Every structure is written in structure tokens, then in C-alpha cells.
Amino acid sequence: MHISRLVLQEIRYRKIDFILGVFAVVVASGCLVAVMTLLRGHALRVSELMEAQQADTLSLMRAAEDDYRKITKKLGYNILILAKEQDLNAFHTQGYATALMPESYVEQLVNQKVMTIRHLLPTLHEKITWDEQDNLPVILVGVRGEATLAHRPPRKSMLDPVQPGEIRIGSVLHERLGLNKGDTVRLKGRSFTISEVQPPRGNADDVTVWVHLKTAQEMLKRPGKINAIMALSCHCQGAPIEGIRKELLAILPDTQAIELVSRSVVRDEARSRVSALSRETVEDQAEHHAQLREAREAFAAWLVPLILVGATVWIGLLTLGNVRERTTEIGIWRALGFRSTQVLRIFVTRAMITGLAGAALGWAGGFLVGVLWSRAEGVSAGSIGAGALVDMPLLAAVLLLSPLLTALASWLPAMLAAQQDPAQVLRQE
Amino acid sequence: MARIHVEELSKAYPGRPGAVQALDKVSLEADAGDFVAVRGPSGCGKTTLLLTLGGLLQPTTGLIELDGTQPYALSPEARSRFRAQHIGFVFQQFHLVPYLNVFENVLAPSVAAPVANARERARELIERVGLGHRADHHPAELSTGERQRTALARAMLNNPKVLLADEPTGNLDEGNAEVVLGHMKAFAEDGGTVLLVTHEDHAASFASRTLKMREGRLAP
Numbered sequence: 001m002h003i004s005r006l007v008l009q010e011i012r013y014r015k016i017d018f019i020l021g022v023f024a025v026v027v028a029s030g031c032l033v034a035v036m037t038l039l040r041g042h043a044l045r046v047s048e049l050m051e052a053q054q055a056d057t058l059s060l061m062r063a064a065e066d067d068y069r070k071i072t073k074k075l076g077y078n079i080l081i082l083a084k085e086q087d088l089n090a091f092h093t094q095g096y097a098t099a100l101m102p103e104s105y106v107e108q109l110v111n112q113k114v115m116t117i118r119h120l121l122p123t124l125h126e127k128i129t130w131d132e133q134d135n136l137p138v139i140l141v142g143v144r145g146e147a148t149l150a151h152r153p154p155r156k157s158m159l160d161p162v163q164p165g166e167i168r169i170g171s172v173l174h175e176r177l178g179l180n181k182g183d184t185v186r187l188k189g190r191s192f193t194i195s196e197v198q199p200p201r202g203n204a205d206d207v208t209v210w211v212h213l214k215t216a217q218e219m220l221k222r223p224g225k226i227n228a229i230m231a232l233s234c235h236c237q238g239a240p241i242e243g244i245r246k247e248l249l250a251i252l253p254d255t256q257a258i259e260l261v262s263r264s265v266v267r268d269e270a271r272s273r274v275s276a277l278s279r280e281t282v283e284d285q286a287e288h289h290a291q292l293r294e295a296r297e298a299f300a301a302w303l304v305p306l307i308l309v310g311a312t313v314w315i316g317l318l319t320l321g322n323v324r325e326r327t328t329e330i331g332i333w334r335a336l337g338f339r340s341t342q343v344l345r346i347f348v349t350r351a352m353i354t355g356l357a358g359a360a361l362g363w364a365g366g367f368l369v370g371v372l373w374s375r376a377e378g379v380s381a382g383s384i385g386a387g388a389l390v391d392m393p394l395l396a397a398v399l400l401l402s403p404l405l406t407a408l409a410s411w412l413p414a415m416l417a418a419q420q421d422p423a424q425v426l427r428q429e
Numbered sequence: 430m431a432r433i434h435v436e437e438l439s440k441a442y443p444g445r446p447g448a449v450q451a452l453d454k455v456s457l458e459a460d461a462g463d464f465v466a467v468r469g470p471s472g473c474g475k476t477t478l479l480l481t482l483g484g485l486l487q488p489t490t491g492l493i494e495l496d497g498t499q500p501y502a503l504s505p506e507a508r509s510r511f512r513a514q515h516i517g518f519v520f521q522q523f524h525l526v527p528y529l530n531v532f533e534n535v536l537a538p539s540v541a542a543p544v545a546n547a548r549e550r551a552r553e554l555i556e557r558v559g560l561g562h563r564a565d566h567h568p569a570e571l572s573t574g575e576r577q578r579t580a581l582a583r584a585m586l587n588n589p590k591v592l593l594a595d596e597p598t599g600n601l602d603e604g605n606a607e608v609v610l611g612h613m614k615a616f617a618e619d620g621g622t623v624l625l626v627t628h629e630d631h632a633a634s635f636a637s638r639t640l641k642m643r644e645g646r647l648a649p
């Protein structure tokens with residue numbers, strides 16, 4: 001026979017005492033487990049939300065990256081090649097370049113197999129007054145088809161070329177002058193058929209007329225000249241403006257390049273918009289859970305120690321009662337030759353069994369409460385089920401520490417039992 | 430060497446109203462096979478003598494030797510072990526453990542110190558005291574005679590050299606008393622030493638020798 005057998009039989013004999021002890025441990029460990037389960041739930045929910053946000057942001061970012069080409073395309077050409085002597089101050093205040101360069105530059109770029117830019121479109125700009133239309137000031141732009149880059153796969157031109165004898169007009173001119181597609185108009189003494197009315201763009205394009213480059217050169221008496229080459233930076237190489245400038249300088253030393261819409265600006269904008277969008281919805285929820293978690297943690301910070309101390313005292317008192325109830329029995333054990341350490345072990349073992357039983361029940365009960373509590377606080381909104389709330393280290397800690405704590409709590413009364421004078425009891429006959 | 434050798438044993442209980450001299454220079458000798466009865470009026474020190482001999486109550490002065498060992502020269506732990514191995518106690522109030530059945534009660538001393546073939550020996554002792562059919566019963570379900578027989582079986586589990594019995598028949602009717610005393614006598618005849626404290630003439634008649642005790646002193 002082993003001491004544990006004695007202890008188990010005694011427990012069966014004094015069930016109520018035992019249940020009272022187990023109850024204390026159940027309450028203590030249950031509270032702890034319930035609170036920890038809830039805290040875990042909130043923490044899991046927060047990281048789940050954050051992960052979802054990151055995934056969201058990532059996929060949106062990918063979409064945005066993908067959209068980048070289209071975005072920059074929609075914004076039009078983003079690189080402008082101007083003559084070197086073009087004063088940028090004048091360019092920006094006027095809205096277009098005035099310094100001239102030879103149209104043959106385009107062919108030079110093509111022949112030199114330029115890599116960092118594509119969609120090369122030579123243009124000639126000038127502000128003129130439209131004599132035939134009440135001297136209305138307009139911008140005349142001569143364009144031709146984009147230069148074909150023989151070394152690259154052919155791409156659809158970004159701007160439909162204007163044929164000789166045709167004119168394309170901005171939307172303001174269309175409204176103001178009552179001009180429509182198919183009408184014939186005169187400009188600087190020449191006759192043009194309106195091939196297209198440009199949809200409104202909200203910029204100088206709306207007061208612009210486009211004619212064929214050759215025609216414009218003749219009208220403005222600038223044969224073979226242009227004042228800008230519009231281009232689109234090449235994404236495939238991720239070429240920043242510095243790269244473009246370097247390449248241009250090598251091919252056309254007499255030019256300068258300016259970036260109309262910086263790619264990084266567009267990307268940054270896209271990124272911040274995207275993350276702001278997902279952050280708004282997710283961060284609110286995450287913050288909600290983080291705040292709840294914090295509140296519950298603060299609550300647990302004083303509740304749990306209080307309950308632990310209470311349970312310890314409770315177990316200590318119960319053991320003391322048990323010891324006092326069993327003074328005669330202790331005397332018998334000593335008369336039978338039990339050492340005082342064996343008597344101590346009887347009571348400590350009993351307390352540890354109480355602790356273990358209470359811990360197991362307390363964990364189960366506390367976990368159940370924790371799951372329901374988490375559910376009530378919205379933790380289960382995502383993919384977090386009851387299974388995810390199981391904290392194995394917590395279970396192990398509770399199962400291990402509860403018997404330890406009850407052993408500690410019962411130590412003093414058990415010492416009293418072990419030190420009890422057996423003669424005192426046995427004489428009382 | 431005598432099984433029990435006691436020399437000038439004194440025990441005084443200290444107390445506020447004044448010390449009580451419960452044992453006063455008691456000397457005693459008993460051998461294997463001896464069945465000694467100690468008789469005397471209430472309060473003369475009989476229980477004190479038994480507890481002192483059993484290593485449960487430290488004497489004030491004097492010498493005790495049990496089978497050549499001085500129990501009070503041992504450490505408390507070693508003294509307990511010595512008691513577990515060599516001494517059996519029987520009390521007037523039986524002092525069975527209420528939550529253990531007869532078998533477990535008889536087996537209980539084997540927890541204190543290992544006993545060879547404890548379970549078989551327990552069964553055999555239970556049969557011997559005539560309780561084979563009650564082995565699974567708890568003390569509350571037994572008659573007083575059955576309880577004392579259980580206590581006797583328990584006292585003998587460890588094959589003790591000395592059996593110390595404090596009024597074991599005090600709560601029993603004559604028939605049961607006779608059974609219990611008969612077992613004790615058989616124990617002595619098997620080479621054990623019995624020290625029986627009793628009031629009763631009938632009980633004393635089982636003993637091979639009777640000592641009279643008065644105010645802490647022994648007289649033949």
C-alpha cells in the first residue's frame with residue numbers, strides 16, 4: 001500500500017471537505033484561464049486583423065503597381081525632351097517650349113536604339129490668334145505619328161496622328177465656337193476639316209488645335225523644326241529620370257529632359273491611398289480589440305492575484321481543519337511507525353490532489369467561460385475558433401502550478417500535523 | 430539479553446500547578462515468550478509506561494533497551510522506523526482508521542516500513558482473527574469485538590518483537606475479550622513479548638506474570 005492510496009480513501013471518506021478545496025482551486029484557476037483565454041483571443045484577433053490588412057494592402061498594392069502603367073498612360077506622356085537652350089522658367093510660365101530643335105532628333109533617337117523612353121512624339125507648339133474666329137487666342141500644336149522604334153515590339157500609338165488637311169480641336173473651342181466634327185474651318189488662311197473634338201481635359205488642351213506637324217511648320221514658318229519630343233519613360237527598366245537624362249545626353253547632347261509626372265510620386269500616392277483605405281476599416285477593429293485586451297488585462301492584474309491569495313488562504317484553512325479533525329488518526333500513524341515526514345506527505349499529497357483536480361476542472365470551466373466571453377467580445381468574428389484559443393503552455397502551467405500552490409498553502413498545517421505529539425492524543429482514553 | 434530491559438525509568442509531566450511524577454524509577458525485565466500484565470488503579474502511570482516503552486514519549490531519566498536498542502538514543506526518524514519494525518500497539522479505543530476497510534487497516538503499517546509479503550500476511554492475520562468474511566468492511570460496520578480483532582491483526586502485521594496493549598479488552602464483552610487475549614497469548618507463545626495493561630482479573634489471568642503499579646512505581 002502506498003500513501004496515495006490512504007489519501008484517496010480519505011478523500012472519498014470526506015468528500016465535502018475535498019470538494020470545498022477543489023472548488024477554491026477551480027475558482028482560482030478558472031478565473032485565470034478564463035481571463036487568459038480572453039486575452040489570447042483579443043491578441044489573436046488583433047494579429048489576424050493586422051495580417052488581413054497587410055494581405056489586403058499587398059494585393060491592392062500589386063493591383064496599383066499594375067495600374068501604374070495605365071495611370072501614367074492616362075496622364076499622358078511623362079517625359080518631355082526640350083532643346084538645351086530652352087529656359088525652364090519661360091517654359092513653365094508659358095506652358096509650352098519656344099526654343100527650337102531639329103525634327104531629325106527623333107530619328108536620331110530611333111537610330112541609336114534609345115532604351116529608357118518610348119512612344120516618341122515630336123511636336124511644335126505656339127500660341128497664336130485665330131484670325132478667322134474673332135482673333136481668339138489658341139495654342140497651335142503640330143503633331144505627326146509617333147516615331148516607330150524598330151528595336152521594340154510595335155505598340156499602339158498613344159495619340160492618333162492628325163492627317164494633313166485635318167484639324168482636331170479642344171472641347172472649349174468646340175463649345176465656344178460651335179464647331180463640330182466634320183465641319184470645315186479656316187485657320188491662317190488654310191482650310192481644315194475637323195476630324196475630332198477632344199473630350200474635356202481641364203487643361204490647356206481644351207483650347208488647343210492640332211494639325212499635322214508638317215502643316216504647322218509651314219504655317220509657323222519653322223520648317224523641319226520642333227520644340228518638344230514627348231515620350232513615355234520605360235517601365236520595364238524602372239528607369240528613373242537620371243537614367244533617361246544620361247542616355248539622352250549621350251545621344252543628343254543639345255537637349256534636356258524633364259519629367260512631367262514622377263513615377264515615384266504616382267506610386268507613393270497609390271500606396272498611401274491603398275493602405276489608408278484598408279487601414280481605416282481594419283485598424284479601427286484592431287484598436288477596439290487591443291483596447292479591450294488592455295482593459296481586461298488591467299482587470300486581471302488585480303483580480304488574479306487576489307483570487308490566488310484567497311484560494312491559498314482558503315486551502316490553508318481547509319487543510320488546517322482537516323488536520324484538526326484527524327488528530328487521533330495522526331497519533332495512530334505515529335504509533336504504527338510513520339515518520340513525521342510521512343505524516344507531512346499525507347497532507348501535502350492530499351492538497352496536491354486537490355490542486356490537480358481543481359486545476360483540471362478549473363481549466364475546463366475557465367476555458368469554456370473564456371471562449372464564451374471572447375465570443376461576446378467579438379473575437380470569433382474572423383477565423384478564430386475555440387481550438388485556436390487553447391493555450392497548451394497555459395494548460396501545462398495551470399496543471400503544474402496549482403498542485404504546487406496548494407502544496408504550499410497546506411504546508412503550514414501539514415507541518416503542524418507532522419509535529420503533533422502522538423502521546424498526547426493516544427493517552428486520551 | 431532481555432527483550433525488554435528498563436532501568437530506573439522516570440517520567441515527570443511538567444505543568445503549571447506542579448510537575449506530575451507519572452513514572453518513578455521503574456525497572457522491568459521481560460524476555461521473548463513473556464506475557465506480562467501490569468495492573469494498577471487509574472492514574473498510576475500505566476499508559477505512560479507503555480507510551481514510553483513504545484518510543485512515543487521521552488522519559489525524564491532512566492534507560493530503556495528493546496532487543497538491545499535504546500530507542501531514545503535514536504533520531505526521531507530512526508525511532509519511528511524502529512517502532513514500525515519491532516513494536517505493535519493495541520489500544521482500548523481500537524483506533525482503527527475509519528476510511529480504510531479491515532484489509533487496508535491491517536495493511537497500513539506496511540506504509541510506514543516495508544513488510545515482506547505484506548498483502549498475504551494481512552490476509553492470513555485477518556483469517557487468523559476470524560474476520561476473513563469482513564475484510565472489505567469498514568470499522569463503522571464492525572462490532573467492537575471485531576474492531577479490536579482488526580486492531581490486533583494490524584499490530585502484528587510487522588511481526589513485532591513487542592506487543593504493547595493498553596486495556597485492549599476494556600470495551601469488550603467477556604467472550605470477545607477471551608478471543609483477543611487468546612491471540613495475544615498465542616503471540617507470546619510464538620516468541621513474542623506482550624506487555625498488557627489491564628484493570629481486569631480475568632485479563633490478567635492470561636499473563637504469565639503480573640506486576641502491580643501504584644503511583645508510578647512497580648511492584649511484583
Ligand SMILES: Nc1ncnc2c1ncn2[C@@H]1O[C@H](COP(=O)(O)OP(=O)(O)OP(=O)(O)O)[C@@H](O)[C@H]1O
Binds near residue numbers: 444450471475
Ligand atoms: N500531559 C500530562 N500533564 C500532566 N499530567 C499528566 C499528563 N498526562 C498524564 N498525566 C498524569 O500522569 C499520571 C499517569 O497517567 P496515565 O495516563 O499514565 O495513567 P493510567 O495509569 O494510564 O490511568 P488510567 O488507568 O486511567 O488509564 C496521571 O496522574 C495523569 O493525571
Ligand SMILES: [Mg+2]
Binds near residue numbers: 429475476477595
Ligand atoms: Mg491509561
